[in-house]
Amino acid sequence: MNENESGTPFEDFLRSVLGDEAAAEAARALQAQGFDPANLPAEFSDPARMRAAMGQFQFLMNTTAGPVNWRLVEDGAKQAAYASGDPAPTATEAEAARQAMTVADLWLDAVTDFSSGPVTRGVWSRVSWVENTIPTWKRICEPIALNVSRALSAALSEQFGEGGLEDSPSLPDGMAAMLGKTQEMMPRLSAMMFSAQISRVLAALAGESFGTYDTGIPLSDTSHAALLPHNVAQFSEGLDIPFDEVRQFLAVREAAHRRLFASVPWLEGDLVRAVERYASQIAIDTEAITEAARSVDPSDPSSVESALSGGVFALSTTPDQRRALTRLETMLALIEGWVEVVTARATLPYLPHADALREMMRRRRASGGPAEEILGTLMGLKMRPRQARGAASIFTLVEADGGRDAREALWSHPDMVPSETELATPDTFLTLRRAAAEEDADIDAALTSLLDGTLGWAEGLEPGADSGDQSCAPGDGEATEGSDPHNNE
Secondary structure, three states, X not given: OOOOOOOOHHHHHHHHHHOHHHHHHHHHHHHHOOOOHHHOOHHHHOHHHHHHHHHHHHHHHHHOOOOOOHHHHHHHHHHHHHHOOOOOOOHHHHHHHHHHHHHHHHHHHOOOOOOOXXXXXXXXXXXXXXXXXXXXXXXXHHHHHHHXXXXXXXXXXXXXXXOOHHHOOOOOHHHHHHHHHHHHHHHHHHHHXXXXXXXXXXXXXXXXXXXOOOOOOOOOOOOEEEEOHHHHHHHHOOOOOOHHHHHHHHHHHHHHHHHHHHHOOOHHHHHHHHHHHHHHOOEEOHHHHHHHHHOOOOOOHHHHHXXXXXXXXXXXXXXXXXXXXXXXXXXXXXXXXXXXXXHHHHHOOOOOOHHHHHHHHHHHHHOOOHHHXXXXXXXXXXXXXXXXXXXXXXXXXXXXXXHHHHHHHOOOOOOOOXXXXXXXXXXXXXXXXXXXXXXXXXXXHHHHXXXXXXXXXXXXXXXXXXXXXXXXXXXXXXXXXXXXXXOOO
């Protein structure tokens, strides 16, 4: 043991993470605040446990590459899902679930022109749900985590210069070394925090999801549909509705979601691009960091705590980010509204409790849950039940007015779907759309008339003729007998 070593497991841990000089500075700062390592839990005073903790920490730090440690995410979510009680579906359960999904597609054939197409029907456990949805979560979460890490590094570099914290002249050597080490570790620490958070939320989602579309976003390939029999059974417990009816209703919702995404090629890309647009402009408020740094007294550790408690690293939201969030919230509401309407059309003739199940799904959506937690935490996104009800009203009104062809035609182009404003006032949707269509028709008619008139030349005139000259009779342009066509007198 050298002169800097105390021999306590906790300080050994600090040295393994920060190095000798920075660890000594950190220990002095903690002691100045009245921190006593003896008061730590037993894990921090037991050398064997501390060595195990240090080994695990160093392993995670060394294996964390990129903005999210997806190995940690998947392993943690699987372990939590298994620990919650995750029996594999029996052969009987699997056959019944696949039969329910087959029947769902038959019922949907009668109520929507969107075709089923090729489909693979899966029956999953919670662990299987994690395995099959991880690739999509990578697409959703990684751009956000990457840009948060980038923004934080850029903010720190801007604040302390290209040389980093260790070259800052305003800090004591030991403190500068400690903070410099922290800056070096920041991307990996950020990745670990993101990983732990995503893992926890995915485990919760795996325990509540009925299939692959509970968030409104397809979490698997759109040629796949799936049910989780154990979760469906848990949901049906306590309901005064037969389990077979609950399962069939949820199978129709799953199949309806899949048909929509499979039949509208631009839809999935629109959702992902909204996430990417939001992520691309993530930034740290550098002015807040500057103000915090000015308030720090290196000789007073409490000033550091005070400075960091004021939301220094809060993300600033740009107008384009707000537009991306609005677009994402609107599209998720439209998806849910369409699925609600189509599911009702498909199930009402066959399921006695279809209306009750529809209302239960509305209440479930309103309560949020893990789906809103993960999207809300990452992006500030909120599920808006009122918007979803507005969307359902619009699809119902359009169908009543023009049939299901008109209802499905709203998905023909990204610009055709109802806007956020229209979802707020669904009763006026048809009136406003007709007025807009009439205005467009008038403009089109004017353009057609303009083009048919040879770009503005009146009928019967050639380019170069003066349509405003009223002194010339129709035959005045021809030379009369005995006249000189070159004589203007």
